[in-house]
Amino acid sequence: DGGITQSPKYLFRKEGQNVTLSCEQNLNHDAMYWYRQDPGQGLRLIYYSQIVNDFQKGDIAEGYSVSREKKESFPLTVTSAQKNPTAFYLCASRPGHMDSNQPQHFGDGTRLSIL
Amino acid sequence: AQTVTQSQPEMSVQEAETVTLSCTYDTSESNYYLFWYKQPPSRQMILVIRQEAYKQQNATENRFSVNFQKAAKSFSLKISDSQLGDTAMYFCAYRTQGGSEKLVFGKGTKLTVNP
Numbered sequence: 001d002g003g004i005t006q007s008p009k010y011l012f013r014k015e016g017q018n019v020t021l022s023c024e025q026n027l028n029h030d031a032m033y034w035y036r037q038d039p040g041q042g043l044r045l046i047y048y049s050q051i052v053n054d055f056q057k058g059d060i061a062e063g064y065s066v067s068r069e070k071k072e073s074f075p076l077t078v079t080s081a082q083k084n085p086t087a088f089y090l091c092a093s094r095p096g097h098m099d100s101n102q103p104q105h106f107g108d109g110t111r112l113s114i115l
Numbered sequence: 116a117q118t119v120t121q122s123q124p125e126m127s128v129q130e131a132e133t134v135t136l137s138c139t140y141d142t143s144e145s146n147y148y149l150f151w152y153k154q155p156p157s158r159q160m161i162l163v164i165r166q167e168a169y170k171q172q173n174a175t176e177n178r179f180s181v182n183f184q185k186a187a188k189s190f191s192l193k194i195s196d197s198q199l200g201d202t203a204m205y206f207c208a209y210r211t212q213g214g215s216e217k218l219v220f221g222k223g224t225k226l227t228v229n230p
Binding site: 040042044058109 | 148150162167206218220222
């Protein structure tokens, strides 16, 4: 079955440590997105990529980095510069501009906590 | 920038009854998409229904329907014959046509269906 796989489901970060969240999709989607969800809040966009080897900052990109070396993969690194990383992180994907009426599909998320 | 407002942080409804969740948004664009996503306790984001702004007809999906008032920038969700499995957070989201095509989310409404 096609879908989006996020791993790990739970992740703990020590102070000063970088951690990487994985997002893989087999839907052949061009665009991929990373969102952050805090309690009582909606999702906020961190980074997005509309094509391989290209990505753009979203609304809250500070302290995060991404790469898009393959169409299927869009990993998110939470760096030590992100002072409040505890949150639920969701990855999403959708077809490209030619299918603009298609919605985003979401993975099951990764819960990141500080040790 | 576009904003989405959900004015009801929490709502409850009796099983088999009907409930309406409110959503308003602010935009200067004429073409866009609106979505309702459901997030059950499992935290997975599930698409409930979508509406293209250029379509005057309100979208329906089985027990779920919307009341889309473009001039008023209102997009409410009606759930008929509520079921226990409808208990979840519901997020209203806006998406531009073209550009990043990111989703802008409201803060959500927590719906509880009581037996």
